[in-house]
Amino acid sequence: MNQTRYEIGTEQLKKIDGVGGEKVIESLKEIAPDLGKYIIEFAFGDIYPREGLSLQERELITITSLLTAGGCEPQLDVHINGALNVGITPEKIIEAFIQCIPYTGFPKVLNAVNVAKHVFAAYEKTVG
Amino acid sequence: MNQTRYEIGTEQLKKIDGVGGEKVIESLKEIAPDLGKYIIEFAFGDIYPREGLSLQERELITITSLLTAGGCEPQLDVHINGALNVGITPEKIIEAFIQCIPYTGFPKVLNAVNVAKHVFAAYEKTVG
Amino acid sequence: MNQTRYEIGTEQLKKIDGVGGEKVIESLKEIAPDLGKYIIEFAFGDIYPREGLSLQERELITITSLLTAGGCEPQLDVHINGALNVGITPEKIIEAFIQCIPYTGFPKVLNAVNVAKHVFAAYEKTVG
Amino acid sequence: MNQTRYEIGTEQLKKIDGVGGEKVIESLKEIAPDLGKYIIEFAFGDIYPREGLSLQERELITITSLLTAGGCEPQLDVHINGALNVGITPEKIIEAFIQCIPYTGFPKVLNAVNVAKHVFAAYEKTVG
Amino acid sequence: MNQTRYEIGTEQLKKIDGVGGEKVIESLKEIAPDLGKYIIEFAFGDIYPREGLSLQERELITITSLLTAGGCEPQLDVHINGALNVGITPEKIIEAFIQCIPYTGFPKVLNAVNVAKHVFAAYEKTVG
Amino acid sequence: MNQTRYEIGTEQLKKIDGVGGEKVIESLKEIAPDLGKYIIEFAFGDIYPREGLSLQERELITITSLLTAGGCEPQLDVHINGALNVGITPEKIIEAFIQCIPYTGFPKVLNAVNVAKHVFAAYEKTVG
Numbered sequence: 040m041n042q043t044r045y046e047i048g049t050e051q052l053k054k055i056d057g058v059g060g061e062k063v064i065e066s067l068k069e070i071a072p073d074l075g076k077y078i079i080e081f082a083f084g085d086i087y088p089r090e091g092l093s094l095q096e097r098e099l100i101t102i103t104s105l106l107t108a109g110g111c112e113p114q115l116d117v118h119i120n121g122a123l124n125v126g127i128t129p130e131k132i133i134e135a136f137i138q139c140i141p142y143t144g145f146p147k148v149l150n151a152v153n154v155a156k157h158v159f160a161a162y163e164k165t166v167g
Numbered sequence: 168m169n170q171t172r173y174e175i176g177t178e179q180l181k182k183i184d185g186v187g188g189e190k191v192i193e194s195l196k197e198i199a200p201d202l203g204k205y206i207i208e209f210a211f212g213d214i215y216p217r218e219g220l221s222l223q224e225r226e227l228i229t230i231t232s233l234l235t236a237g238g239c240e241p242q243l244d245v246h247i248n249g250a251l252n253v254g255i256t257p258e259k260i261i262e263a264f265i266q267c268i269p270y271t272g273f274p275k276v277l278n279a280v281n282v283a284k285h286v287f288a289a290y291e292k293t294v295g
Numbered sequence: 296m297n298q299t300r301y302e303i304g305t306e307q308l309k310k311i312d313g314v315g316g317e318k319v320i321e322s323l324k325e326i327a328p329d330l331g332k333y334i335i336e337f338a339f340g341d342i343y344p345r346e347g348l349s350l351q352e353r354e355l356i357t358i359t360s361l362l363t364a365g366g367c368e369p370q371l372d373v374h375i376n377g378a379l380n381v382g383i384t385p386e387k388i389i390e391a392f393i394q395c396i397p398y399t400g401f402p403k404v405l406n407a408v409n410v411a412k413h414v415f416a417a418y419e420k421t422v423g
Numbered sequence: 424m425n426q427t428r429y430e431i432g433t434e435q436l437k438k439i440d441g442v443g444g445e446k447v448i449e450s451l452k453e454i455a456p457d458l459g460k461y462i463i464e465f466a467f468g469d470i471y472p473r474e475g476l477s478l479q480e481r482e483l484i485t486i487t488s489l490l491t492a493g494g495c496e497p498q499l500d501v502h503i504n505g506a507l508n509v510g511i512t513p514e515k516i517i518e519a520f521i522q523c524i525p526y527t528g529f530p531k532v533l534n535a536v537n538v539a540k541h542v543f544a545a546y547e548k549t550v551g
Numbered sequence: 552m553n554q555t556r557y558e559i560g561t562e563q564l565k566k567i568d569g570v571g572g573e574k575v576i577e578s579l580k581e582i583a584p585d586l587g588k589y590i591i592e593f594a595f596g597d598i599y600p601r602e603g604l605s606l607q608e609r610e611l612i613t614i615t616s617l618l619t620a621g622g623c624e625p626q627l628d629v630h631i632n633g634a635l636n637v638g639i640t641p642e643k644i645i646e647a648f649i650q651c652i653p654y655t656g657f658p659k660v661l662n663a664v665n666v667a668k669h670v671f672a673a674y675e676k677t678v679g
Numbered sequence: 680m681n682q683t684r685y686e687i688g689t690e691q692l693k694k695i696d697g698v699g700g701e702k703v704i705e706s707l708k709e710i711a712p713d714l715g716k717y718i719i720e721f722a723f724g725d726i727y728p729r730e731g732l733s734l735q736e737r738e739l740i741t742i743t744s745l746l747t748a749g750g751c752e753p754q755l756d757v758h759i760n761g762a763l764n765v766g767i768t769p770e771k772i773i774e775a776f777i778q779c780i781p782y783t784g785f786p787k788v789l790n791a792v793n794v795a796k797h798v799f800a801a802y803e804k805t806v807g
Binding site for chain 2: 319322323326327329330333334338361364365366367369370
Binding site for chain 3: 621622
């Protein structure tokens, strides 16, 4: 039997963003439940399970896009966790941020590294 | 004997951005030669040859950052070519752009796909 | 029988963006057909037909967001047409842009007015 | 007798942004009083009282522009309050944010909804 | 007798942006005359004639802000001309753009240098 | 004997950003030491010591770029301190922010003034 987009998205969200992703959806339940639904159905149900890129490549792209957009520290937090969850090492995450310097300048890279610092420390406690 | 940063960068620029990259540097010769020097020394001499990411991953990150920044169509042109030069398929480039939709919205993705369309067509003529 | 999201979106796209919207989807057919599918299914199938805002309010919000993002002139072109199609007058479109000045500064407003100028002129020829 | 731009703006600011707006002006008194003066004279004296859009439409446009710009959470706070003050319902504010998803992506919409959550809770306490 | 803000602004606009500034105002006459009025009254009548910064410093700040915002090439064109008009040398304009590299990355600086290239060439013809 | 880029940059960083700059580099030591190295070598070793602009002009340009980019409050904090360190008065810093209003709108200027407020207060305690 076919899974719905919502079911596929829920699985993907759990696999990638783990607890952080579920907290985002949970936080929307009262105020904007449909926003949570679209994140699950569209971002995680339609886009993430597509072929053509590995999950690791998708997370590299996502954290690059969030760093470049700026002002998305809460989402960077969730997706740096996501990057770790799909097996990208902390060193490679930092290297991806360093690759952005020529294209975004230093300030946005500094902001992203600062988020990573907190995420890595918390992740180590949980996992380690 | 050690290569200078400028020599390393020139090699990298040629390997990645090919003719397009050289044209950018050439176009700066009269008006802002030091800008060209910094692009070669810093972006291509310091950042690109670092370990920790493959050249393909670096180009994926670069085109993602340029798409997200917006208004960087001339640089996207150069680096979509760069992505093709380091062996990323057109299909994978488009897939990277599609992965950005949830994080940037549709308009920036449409702009990037439009640049890719022209680059792919020109690339085929040259190579094919 | 229930319409699919794609069918709903196609109807909405036609109603709102008219020929301009169809051209965008058409232009994606070869290079990124799924991007066109998501625009129809998600933007026009899921979001536009929602209750809670009139179509005129949705277009006001859309052109405001495109003006503020910057670098989205092709999409502004399509959606200024869309705003006219759902019955917003040229005067009201300009007034919406003027309301943005304190929040975006003059340059982005000037760029949007410049797009509007061309759209209004072409629209008059077609309709008038 | 004619009101000055400053008098008109002060009235509008009070009507729209209420206590939040006055606090912004107050906070500028020592460090940048002219900035406060320009906000009152230009944004609220020149732009807001113009004809052609209702106050509700102006606030819809303003919160859309602030959401799209990103990094304007303090101003979003003031103007979500402003939107409530001129009679836009919380449901409609959220709906306006949802309309932005296709044009800005999810992260900026999540940030705006998060601000709204705090504003709605505080507003209820004051009014209710 | 006191000059009005409009009269002061018109003088400043002529002094700084010259023909380019007047063309912008002229281009708005049919479609959005009030936008032209606000540019003259607020930007050039209120802000530019303030004390505390020289006209050269104001133009340095303006071209820096336009470069950083991105997508404001038409306004950069007008204000690079403005910078030349108030006596900033082409070399200093380029140097200001180079100072932005660490804060904006290379692409926006490349776009601004490209605009400068055309402005400098046209300026030389007119003046020289 | 020639100084290395790193030595030149360290001196410049100390002169301009003082304790704030050193703290940024220090904070990167564990997580991304090369990012700190590039800030010193490229931003402060290559760009800042160039001729053609005074240090005061360079800091004016830097704080303008950070204000306009948005979301760079931590870097604005460091560089407003830097501006004071190279002898720009608080009044002139505020005046530079006011010059940005027509090009960025009010919200970004308000955010920058708010950072300045805290920096000026802390600076007075240290120096005065």
